[in-house]
Amino acid sequence: MTTWISRYRVPYALLLPTGLVIGLVILYPFFYNLWLSMTNMSLYHINDPAFVGLRNYGEIFKESELYSVLGKTIIWTVVNVFFHVALGIALAVLLNEGIRGKGIFRALLILPWAMPQYIVALTWRGMFSYEYGSINLMLTRWFGLEAVPWLSDAFWAFAAATITNIWLGFPFMMVIALGGLQSIPKELYEAAEIDGAGAWQRFWRITLPMLKPIMVPAVSLGAIWTFNNLNVIWLVTRGGQPADSSHILVTYVYKAAFTYYRYGYAAAFSVVIFLILFGFIIWYLNRTGALQDGVAR
Amino acid sequence: MAEVRLEKVEKIYAQDKRVLHNLDLQVRDGEFLVLVGPSGCGKSTILRIIAGLEDVTDGRLLIGDRDVTSVPPRERDIAMVFQNYALYPHLTAFENMAFGLRIRKRPKPEIESKVREAASLLSIEPLLEKYPKALSGGERQRVALGRAIVRDPQVFLFDEPLSNLDAKLRSEMRAEITGLHRRLGVTTVYVTHDQVEAMTMGQRIVVLNGGVIQQIGPPLEVYNRPANRFVAGFIGNPGMNFFEQVRVGERGMDLGGVPVELPGSSSIPAGEFTLGLRPESLSLDPESPLRMRVDLVEPTGGEAFVYGQLESENGHRVIMKAPSDVQAAVGDVVGFRFDPGKAHFFDAVSGDRIER
Numbered sequence: 001m002t003t004w005i006s007r008y009r010v011p012y013a014l015l016l017p018t019g020l021v022i023g024l025v026i027l028y029p030f031f032y033n034l035w036l037s038m039t040n041m042s043l044y045h046i047n048d049p050a051f052v053g054l055r056n057y058g059e060i061f062k063e064s065e066l067y068s069v070l071g072k073t074i075i076w077t078v079v080n081v082f083f084h085v086a087l088g089i090a091l092a093v094l095l096n097e098g099i100r101g102k103g104i105f106r107a108l109l110i111l112p113w114a115m116p117q118y119i120v121a122l123t124w125r126g127m128f129s130y131e132y133g134s135i136n137l138m139l140t141r142w143f144g145l146e147a148v149p150w151l152s153d154a155f156w157a158f159a160a161a162t163i164t165n166i167w168l169g170f171p172f173m174m175v176i177a178l179g180g181l182q183s184i185p186k187e188l189y190e191a192a193e194i195d196g197a198g199a200w201q202r203f204w205r206i207t208l209p210m211l212k213p214i215m216v217p218a219v220s221l222g223a224i225w226t227f228n229n230l231n232v233i234w235l236v237t238r239g240g241q242p243a244d245s246s247h248i249l250v251t252y253v254y255k256a257a258f259t260y261y262r263y264g265y266a267a268a269f270s271v272v273i274f275l276i277l278f279g280f281i282i283w284y285l286n287r288t289g290a291l292q293d294g295v296a297r
Numbered sequence: 298m299a300e301v302r303l304e305k306v307e308k309i310y311a312q313d314k315r316v317l318h319n320l321d322l323q324v325r326d327g328e329f330l331v332l333v334g335p336s337g338c339g340k341s342t343i344l345r346i347i348a349g350l351e352d353v354t355d356g357r358l359l360i361g362d363r364d365v366t367s368v369p370p371r372e373r374d375i376a377m378v379f380q381n382y383a384l385y386p387h388l389t390a391f392e393n394m395a396f397g398l399r400i401r402k403r404p405k406p407e408i409e410s411k412v413r414e415a416a417s418l419l420s421i422e423p424l425l426e427k428y429p430k431a432l433s434g435g436e437r438q439r440v441a442l443g444r445a446i447v448r449d450p451q452v453f454l455f456d457e458p459l460s461n462l463d464a465k466l467r468s469e470m471r472a473e474i475t476g477l478h479r480r481l482g483v484t485t486v487y488v489t490h491d492q493v494e495a496m497t498m499g500q501r502i503v504v505l506n507g508g509v510i511q512q513i514g515p516p517l518e519v520y521n522r523p524a525n526r527f528v529a530g531f532i533g534n535p536g537m538n539f540f541e542q543v544r545v546g547e548r549g550m551d552l553g554g555v556p557v558e559l560p561g562s563s564s565i566p567a568g569e570f571t572l573g574l575r576p577e578s579l580s581l582d583p584e585s586p587l588r589m590r591v592d593l594v595e596p597t598g599g600e601a602f603v604y605g606q607l608e609s610e611n612g613h614r615v616i617m618k619a620p621s622d623v624q625a626a627v628g629d630v631v632g633f634r635f636d637p638g639k640a641h642f643f644d645a646v647s648g649d650r651i652e653r
């Protein structure tokens with residue numbers, strides 16, 4: 001025992017600070033949350049929480065709310081990630097062509113990503129305002145359309161948050177795709193051109209498959225971030241308004257914890273969310289072969 | 298199959314960089330034509346113009362009787378093999394070869410049979426399910442060849458396809474490619490900077506320098522009757538010996554102070570010329586008044602190259618091809634002679650060949 005410790009003293013000493021930080025900010029909260037999820041801690045029992053076993057979990061699965069919020073979360077994630085990737089790749093392809101003023105466009109297109117989400121979300125909320133928002137003004141004055149009840153209608157509120165988040169999220173995918181595009185050798189396109197492929201076929205048969213190895217991890221990251229994106233929905237819809245109709249799982253939990261102070265319940269809900277995400281990512285990485293050797297063929 | 302004609306082709310890249318000027322070139326139907334020249338002389342540019350990967354600044358390009366100057370590559374019915382293979386990394390060897398046929402929406406059974414046929418021609422059937430990264434350089438090059446063959450194109454274009462292979466594989470693939478050409482008879486334009494490839498593969502070779510065609514002809518003719526000093530120096534390894542300012546008179550010439558008889562010298566106008574002698578037309582001769590000091594003897598197995606300097610005031614460099622048991626050591630002064638019938642003369646100023 002003593003020899004073992006003395007032998008590895010230096011490596012462990014070096015690992016210790018990292019280990020402490022990880023323990024403090026990841027492991028401790030994770031297990032604290034797990035414990036919390038099995039208590040009845042709330043505003044009434046803030047100082048004397050009692051162990052209640054899996055009662056919180058039972059409550060979650062009995063509530064019909066879980067399934068509708070989960071459904072919205074999936075729609076939210078799929079729609080957002082789809083547009084992030086589609087817009088990102090499309091813009092990256094355009095930027096990768098020799099267009100004039102490429103540097104300026106690139107800088108402008110990365111801008112949304114560089115701005116604090118908080119400020120972006122509030123700015124968009126202002127633009128979505130029914131009477132004074134620039135979007136409705138444009139729709140009515142320029143296109144002669146009717147004003148859209150962006151923030152007061154359940155569907156439109158969700159759409160407003162989605163649009164905001166798409167705007168915030170595409171630059172990340174664009175930057176990743178741009179890096180991927182630049183690593184595709186030019187001769188492949190020339191060979192394909194001689195083989196008879198038009199621009200569209202070259203995109204589907206060369207560009208996309210060659211981007212896949214780099215986009216798969218980016219998409220899984222993007223899916224996790226979007227799934228767990230509290231800020232945008234919370235700020236654009238003012239905490240799930242109207243009438244708690246535009247929640248995704250994390251905003252729902254956030255509200256349960258910090259508006260209704262149902263700590264035990266919210267903790268259990270977080271564990272459920274964690275398991276859903278964890279399961280999804282394992283499935284996705286397996287399916288796309290990202291966990292196997294040979295992705296970067 | 299078709300002939301390829303470039304007419305008065307002009308190519309100017311960005312920043313007024315003129316690479317080709319007023320270039321005329323005809324590739325005959327079914328011919329194996331090799332473009333050879335030093336790096337940067339415009340070989341790839343010519344090939345890429347034929348392929349349609351580069352536009353011409355001026356002039357015309359015809360394949361068959363069709364003017365394809367502004368026709369996109371995919372409608373030109375050509376196939377190209379690239380130096381670094383350009384195989385699609387995400388597709389198996391089979392799919393790489395099938396790519397062009399799939400794009401052209403050919404029926405499945407036809408694709409299958411064509412790919413198998415090409416694979417057996419190149420003996421790569423066992424590799425068909427492998428991805429490019431699992432193939433060796435030679436195997437990749439075969440797959441790239443297969444991809445060109447299955448398309449049944451009118452013209453094959455090769456851009457230095459063997460330069461990434463080792464020497465042994467290179468000579469194997471040389472034979473393979475010329476064999477393929479003999480069997481398929483497809484018009485072929487082959488670019489290389491390696492004059493051995495040019496000599497062994499081409500039915501005709503085109504020697505280029507600085508975007509200008511120096512000579513076109515069958516390899517032996519180019520070797521035996523180089524049109525100018527550049528061609529004479531470029532073709533042949535080791536290169537031709539040149540002796541500047543050689544006086545030629547009535548009965549012979551004066552080589553570094555040594556008079557040499559020259560049968561038929563009367564057909565050359567008297568004057569000063571550049572004399573060219575191939576290393577193999579020199580031989581050792583202790584009696585000869587021509588003498589050189591040996592700098593280096595380089596045995597290559599079957600023969601030896603003797604490098605030295607002429608024993609005269611201007612000390613020209615001399616390279617001689619000798620039998621491997623040559624009796625010469627570094628520092629020796631040896632006598633040598635040459636076959637005057639095999640001497641080449643070039644104009645001292647223009648470098649053009651002087652016929653005699």
Ligand SMILES: Nc1ncnc2c1ncn2[C@@H]1O[C@H](COP(=O)(O)OP(=O)(O)OP(=O)(O)O)[C@@H](O)[C@H]1O
Pocket residue numbers: 310311314316334335336337338339340341342343490
């Ligand atoms: N896209 C381009 N833009 C500007 N100049 C170019 C371009 N492509 C080629 N060149 C120039 O044109 C000249 C001929 O190039 P090319 O590639 O045809 O030479 P090459 O004979 O194939 O040489 P190598 O044996 O090195 O491949 C070179 O000086 C090169 O720098």
Ligand SMILES: [Mg+2]
Pocket residue numbers: 340341342456
């Ligand atoms: Mg080249």
